[in-house]
Structures are given as C-alpha cells and as structure tokens.
Amino acid sequence: MHTTNYINTLIEIAEDSTATVGTVPPVKGDKKTIANAQFELLEAHPYEYTSDDLIFGIFAERNGIADEEIDEERSRFFAKGQPCLRTSPLAKSYGWGIHSDGEGKVALIAADSVEYQALVADPAVTKVKAMRSKRK
Numbered sequence: 001m002h003t004t005n006y007i008n009t010l011i012e013i014a015e016d017s018t019a020t021v022g023t024v025p026p027v028k029g030d031k032k033t034i035a036n037a038q039f040e041l042l043e044a045h046p047y048e049y050t051s052d053d054l055i056f057g058i059f060a061e062r063n064g065i066a067d068e069e070i071d072e073e074r075s076r077f078f079a080k081g082q083p084c085l086r087t088s089p090l091a092k093s094y095g096w097g098i099h100s101d102g103e104g105k106v107a108l109i110a111a112d113s114v115e116y117q118a119l120v121a122d123p124a125v126t127k128v129k130a131m132r133s134k135r136k
Contacts, residue, residue, distance in 0.1 A: 001075070004051040004084035006100040006126070010119045011091050013111045014130040019095030022110030034058065035089035039108070042090075042098075046107035051085050052078065054106060091130030099125075 013019060025035035032040070037058045041049065049057070056074050059065075065073050090096040090108065097109040097116050109116045119125050 002078050002081045004055055004082055005104040006051065006084070006128070007104050008102050008124070009100045009126040009128060010109070010116075011086055011088075011098040011100075012120065012127055012129050013095055013097060014092045014132050016132045016134055017092060017095065017130070019093060019111065021112040022095045022108065025089065025094050033089070035094060037061070038085075038088055038090055039094075039096075042106060042108045047101055047105040049106060050104045051100065051106055055082060055085070086128060086131050088130065092133050098130075 025033060025039055027033075027036060038054060041054060041057070056077055059077060060070060060073065085091065085098050085106065088096075088098065091098055095111045097111055097119065098106055099109050099119055100106050109119060120127065
C-alpha cells in the first residue's frame with residue numbers, strides 16, 4: 001500500500017512560484033478545481049485530515065464513488081503510487097505551504113505568515129519544496 005503522507009514536514013512553496021502571499025484559488029466554471037477543493041477542505045478543517053484522506057476524498061467526490069465502495073476503492077487507489085501534495089497547485093501557484101504535523105495531519109500555512117517563517121526556521125521540521133510548475 002502506497003501513501004502520500006508526510007510526518008512533521010513543511011511543503012514549502014515551489015521555487016518558481018510567483019506567489020508571495022497565500023491567495024484563494026479562483027473558481028473556474030461550475031466544477032471545483034482540485035485547488036478549490038483542497039483549499040476549502042484544508043481551510044475549514046486544519047490538521048483534521050492526512051494527505052491520503054484529502055487526496056482520496058477529493059478523488060472519490062469528483063468520481064462519484066458511493067459510500068459503500070469507499071474502502072475497496074481507496075485500497076485500489078493506493079495500490080499504486082499517487083502524486084503527493086508537493087504537486088498541489090496551492091503550493092505551486094497560490095502561495096500556500098502545507099504542514100504535516102506529528103500525526104501526518106495537514107494544514108495550510110500562508111507563505112507570508114509568521115507561522116510559515118517559524119516552520120521554515122525550525123530545524124525539527126523537515127522541509128521539502130513543492131514541485132516546480134515549469135521545467136528548467
């Protein structure tokens with residue numbers, strides 16, 4: 001079983017991000033974008049979900065997976081590797097760091113916040129950069 005979870009880790013904004021402050025992703029059309037769905041869940045429920053919970057929950061909602069099929073579909077989903085939150089548009093384009101606490105529960109941290117700077121400076125917190133949007 002694969003996982004996208006991190007423990008005690010800050011996903012820093014991407015090196016090539018032009019965002020310097022955390023901004024709400026714009027709504028495009030009728031269907032929520034991945035960025036909108038991730039933002040809404042993490043903003044309303046900081047440190048309640050693991051990365052796996054968040055990624056699969058959004059996948060299940062977007063694909064209309066019935067409640068009675070959730071466990072089986074989740075096992076099938078994580079039977080192969082899935083992109084982690086380092087690929088999230090929130091960290092790549094919208095100025096949000098994503099912090100995983102000691103239990104792997106995640107929260108959004110605005111790049112322009114005191115909390116973000118404290119996490120970056122904390123040697124006990126592992127840091128990884130979000131994936132670049134463009135190739136070098």
